[in-house]
Amino acid sequence: MDKLLIAGGRPLRGTVQISGAKNSAVALVPAAILAESAVTLDNLPELSDVAILTELLVELGATVERNGDVMKIDPSSLKSVPMPNGNIKKLRASYYLMGALLGRFGEAVIGLPGGCNFEPRPIDQHIKGFEALGAHVSNEGGAIHIRAKELRGAKIYLDVVSVGATINIMLAASRAKGVTIIENAAKEPEIIDVATLLNSMGAKIIGVGTETIRIEGVSSLHGCRHSIIPDRIQAGTYMIAAAATRGDVVVDNIIPKHMEAVTAKLQEMGVGIEEMDESVRIIGRPEYQSVDVRALVYPGFATDMQSPMCSLLTQAKGTSILTDYVYSSRFKYIPELVRMGAKIKLEGRSAIIEGSVLQPAKVKATDLRGGAALVVAGLTVPSGGVTEITGVEYIDRGYDHLVTNLSRLGAEIWRE
Numbered sequence: 001m002d003k004l005l006i007a008g009g010r011p012l013r014g015t016v017q018i019s020g021a022k023n024s025a026v027a028l029v030p031a032a033i034l035a036e037s038a039v040t041l042d043n044l045p046e047l048s049d050v051a052i053l054t055e056l057l058v059e060l061g062a063t064v065e066r067n068g069d070v071m072k073i074d075p076s077s078l079k080s081v082p083m084p085n086g087n088i089k090k091l092r093a094s095y096y097l098m099g100a101l102l103g104r105f106g107e108a109v110i111g112l113p114g115g116c117n118f119e120p121r122p123i124d125q126h127i128k129g130f131e132a133l134g135a136h137v138s139n140e141g142g143a144i145h146i147r148a149k150e151l152r153g154a155k156i157y158l159d160v161v162s163v164g165a166t167i168n169i170m171l172a173a174s175r176a177k178g179v180t181i182i183e184n185a186a187k188e189p190e191i192i193d194v195a196t197l198l199n200s201m202g203a204k205i206i207g208v209g210t211e212t213i214r215i216e217g218v219s220s221l222h223g224c225r226h227s228i229i230p231d232r233i234q235a236g237t238y239m240i241a242a243a244a245t246r247g248d249v250v251v252d253n254i255i256p257k258h259m260e261a262v263t264a265k266l267q268e269m270g271v272g273i274e275e276m277d278e279s280v281r282i283i284g285r286p287e288y289q290s291v292d293v294r295a296l297v298y299p300g301f302a303t304d305m306q307s308p309m310c311s312l313l314t315q316a317k318g319t320s321i322l323t324d325y326v327y328s329s330r331f332k333y334i335p336e337l338v339r340m341g342a343k344i345k346l347e348g349r350s351a352i353i354e355g356s357v358l359q360p361a362k363v364k365a366t367d368l369r370g371g372a373a374l375v376v377a378g379l380t381v382p383s384g385g386v387t388e389i390t391g392v393e394y395i396d397r398g399y400d401h402l403v404t405n406l407s408r409l410g411a412e413i414w415r416e
């Protein structure tokens with residue numbers, strides 16, 4: 001089993017280039033199968049989730065060619081293949097194959113998704129959406145069976161603001177007969193990215209980025225070329241790592257607007273920030289103030305940034321309160337931070353964090369962003385001793401070239 005080793009205490013310095021967004025890529029790759037001809041995706045990140053999805057597309061009969069960060073997906077000889085088990089269970093975003101296959105073939109059999117199960121993650125809103133479009137949905141032994149004689153547009157009000165349900169309904173509805181309206185839709189930038197791809201394929205989607213999305217179904221979609229937006233969660237993690245190590249880092253190839261919630265919080269703590277057109281410079285300071293952080297849906301502070309932020313808050317003077325309003329118990333990483341000397345108490349859906357000096361320890365990542373929190377903490381430990389992180393396979397889901405990027409910034413980090 002791989003592990004990451006970090007000899008901390010080195011301020012990060014230099015420039016890091018951010019790759020395409022995982023949470024876009026894992027929706028765009030399945031979306032491509034709705035086309036009748038080849039879709040080319042640029043700026044594709046090199047992540048295990050993307051690799052598994054690619055294998056799934058090949059199992060479905062697509063021809064996939066990857067060259068660096070470019071992937072060409074030709075779904076012209078795609079078949080409807082049931083996928084109750086196997087690779088499908090390895091990642092969360094395999095649920096996008098439900099919407100995509102339903103749109104393309106009117107049917108899908110997909111095993112319940114795996115991935116980071118930091119707490120129960122229901123998909124009832126996805127299913128409610130498919131049913132509203134006229135599909136019959138049943139759970140047979142842990143696999144979701146979806147079948148529709150004909151997909152018909154419908155008005156769907158989401159009970160919770162869900163990224164996955166919003167995208168999944170958009171995928172299926174883009175090939176439905178008539179108009180679908182999604183109310184209380186999620187507004188994340190990745191949703192806009194998926195709609196941009198679908199519209200380039202010939203779909204008719206408006207309203208993305210607002211709480212009402214209108215999708216006029218079309219009878220067929222065609223191939224196109226699309227460049228994936230930068231990964232705002234990777235970008236935010238490097239911003240936090242730069243601040244935590246009192247470094248000086250330019251995080252490049254980003255959309256600064258997508259970073260506003262993180263930028264504002266770092267500024268409030270006293271971190272130096274310079275914003276450019278496609279990059280942001282983070283200038284670390286010797287002392288930071290404690291702050292309160294609330295993880296919310298976009299444009300609020302992202303729940304995916306909550307865990308790395310917790311590691312930074314251990315470096316602030318006084319008491320910070322970090323509350324997650326999206327996932328009430330996304331805190332499995334906290335006992336590991338405590339093992340590293342962090343002073344954190346859990347109260348309901350909040351972590352109460354006192355400033356502390358971290359120390360090296362052997363710790364285990366049990367989910368992707370919890371793993372990122374441990375990396376930030378390991379980098380922050382004053383020199384002397386090595387932090388050992390296992391569970392690296394979780395981190396591989398969302399951070400490409402992590403060791404290379406951090407090493408280039410001057411970190412002492414290696415993988416064994």
Ligand SMILES: CC(=O)N[C@H]1[C@@H](OP(=O)(O)OP(=O)(O)OC[C@H]2O[C@@H](n3ccc(=O)[nH]c3=O)[C@H](O)[C@@H]2O)O[C@H](CO)[C@@H](O)[C@@H]1O
Pocket residue numbers: 023026092093120121122123124125126127160161162163164165186303304326327328
């Ligand atoms: C691949 C991907 O893009 N993953 C992101 C996506 O996950 P994902 O799309 O799975 O998360 P959702 O936005 O759906 O979840 C938001 C909230 O709604 C609840 N819920 C969701 C769906 C549903 O059918 N029923 C229900 O109750 C969830 O338990 C959670 O409390 O958005 C999350 C919230 O920003 C991020 O943490 C994940 O990184």
Ligand SMILES: C=C(OP(=O)(O)O)C(=O)O
Pocket residue numbers: 022023092093115116304368369398
């Ligand atoms: C939770 C995450 O991803 P997923 O929904 O793919 O598990 C994440 O990116 O932090």
